[in-house]
Amino acid sequence: MSEPFLPFTRPSIDEETIAEVANVLRSGWITSGPKVLAFEKALSEYCGGRPVRVFNSGTATLEVALRLAKVGAGDTVITTPLTWVATANVILEVGATPVFVDIDPATRNIDLDQLEAAITPQTKAVIPVDLAGLPVDRDRLYAVAGKHNLRVIEDAAQSFGASWKGQRIGTSFGEQRDFVSFSFHANKNLTTSEGGALVLPADIDSGLCERLRLQGVRRFPDGGMDVDVLGGKFNLTDIAATIGLGQMKHLEAFTARRRELARQYFDCIDPALGLELPVADFSNSNWHMFQVMLPEGVDRGKFVAEMKQQYIGVGVHYPALHLFSLYRALGFKAGDFPRAEDIGRRTLTLPLFPAMLDGDIDRVCTALRASLSETA
Numbered sequence: 001m002s003e004p005f006l007p008f009t010r011p012s013i014d015e016e017t018i019a020e021v022a023n024v025l026r027s028g029w030i031t032s033g034p035k036v037l038a039f040e041k042a043l044s045e046y047c048g049g050r051p052v053r054v055f056n057s058g059t060a061t062l063e064v065a066l067r068l069a070k071v072g073a074g075d076t077v078i079t080t081p082l083t084w085v086a087t088a089n090v091i092l093e094v095g096a097t098p099v100f101v102d103i104d105p106a107t108r109n110i111d112l113d114q115l116e117a118a119i120t121p122q123t124k125a126v127i128p129v130d131l132a133g134l135p136v137d138r139d140r141l142y143a144v145a146g147k148h149n150l151r152v153i154e155d156a157a158q159s160f161g162a163s164w165k166g167q168r169i170g171t172s173f174g175e176q177r178d179f180v181s182f183s184f185h186a187n188k189n190l191t192t193s194e195g196g197a198l199v200l201p202a203d204i205d206s207g208l209c210e211r212l213r214l215q216g217v218r219r220f221p222d223g224g225m226d227v228d229v230l231g232g233k234f235n236l237t238d239i240a241a242t243i244g245l246g247q248m249k250h251l252e253a254f255t256a257r258r259r260e261l262a263r264q265y266f267d268c269i270d271p272a273l274g275l276e277l278p279v280a281d282f283s284n285s286n287w288h289m290f291q292v293m294l295p296e297g298v299d300r301g302k303f304v305a306e307m308k309q310q311y312i313g314v315g316v317h318y319p320a321l322h323l324f325s326l327y328r329a330l331g332f333k334a335g336d337f338p339r340a341e342d343i344g345r346r347t348l349t350l351p352l353f354p355a356m357l358d359g360d361i362d363r364v365c366t367a368l369r370a371s372l373s374e375t376a
């Protein structure tokens with residue numbers, strides 16, 4: 001086989017951005033500085049003028065959001081068991097207890113029919129996740145959150161560039177009381193290599209957000225300083241912010257290309273193969289990932305190996321996280337969230353990234369057919 005290996009994702013960084021990163025490296029100022037401020041300004045504009053602060057990861061972003069929402073010991077936070085483990089780890093990190101609500105098998109996002117029943121007096125916040133870039137129904141989510149006066153921290157790590165009924169994710173769906181957390185990890189739709197951004201509610205002090213980001217330090221005009229809160233070390237560098245600024249110029253084109261490639265998958269995947277396809281949403285989703293569910297009985301490990309033999313990279317996002325050892329030790333067990341467990345066992349992420357060629361989709365579809373006949 002002469003064709004090169006096709007990874008499941010790959011960032012697109014243009015030469016102008018690479019040159020601009022080189023300029024930052026030569027400038028003598030390579031940590032947080034003017035590029036960070038410029039990136040925050042660009043993100044704020046994108047999010048309808050809301051305050052935005054950037055971080056060195058999406059995980060740090062979520063953790064600071066929980067701290068700003070005053071979530072801690074004795075509190076519970078509701079989220080989905082089908083997400084990157086960071087979403088739940090940060091709840092433990094601040095000393096709170098995660099409460100999982102099983103998924104809706106169609107969207108693979110948190111089941112909004114079951115959300116309300118999970119709310120108790122201890123519930124301090126809910127963290128919905130837009131898995132694969134398909135937004136959680138914002139109308140229904142905020143109807144429940146509003147009724148129970150619950151703080152929403154949107155884990156929009158995968159949905160930068162997506163929208164809900166024509167309104168961008170990142171703008172406020174929750175009367176300016178909602179947090180929105182983005183990740184700019186290398187695999188996300190917009191990257192800074194590693195990084196994240198937090199969109200702040202109107203009632204939250206952005207100065208406190210900055211102190212939680214950097215050791216709790218408050219600086220005074222006379223050169224003095226004080227520390228009045230325990231902050232972390234979560235600041236983004238100007239090197240990373242420069243990559244983000246370069247990426248912002250392409251966001252719309254990236255999303256459009258992903259949608260186009262997703263459409264091609266729907267056209268080329270033979271229904272007779274028995275793969276379950278994602279919701280065919282071409283207006284809200286940013287198509288962060290194209291995920292198919294393998295038919296019952298297919299050995300996923302073997303299938304992944306077969307695809308690799310045909311030079312196609314695939315991913316698994318994600319096994320249901322309550323079955324990880326750390327969470328089992330907290331009392332979660334198989335059978336707790338059967339839909340998430342089922343999807344977690346069968347899910348497979350196919351290659352999808354803006355630089356993919358149309359012909360790559362055909363290669364993937366051919367490999368899918370061959371691999372299924374080997375493993376079914």
Ligand SMILES: *Cc1c(COP(=O)(O)O)cnc(C)c1O
Pocket residue numbers: 056057058059060083084086087129155157158183184185194195196
């Ligand atoms: C990527 C991701 C995160 C964490 O972001 P990092 O930048 O890797 O720390 C959190 N939640 C979800 C759903 C993610 O996909």
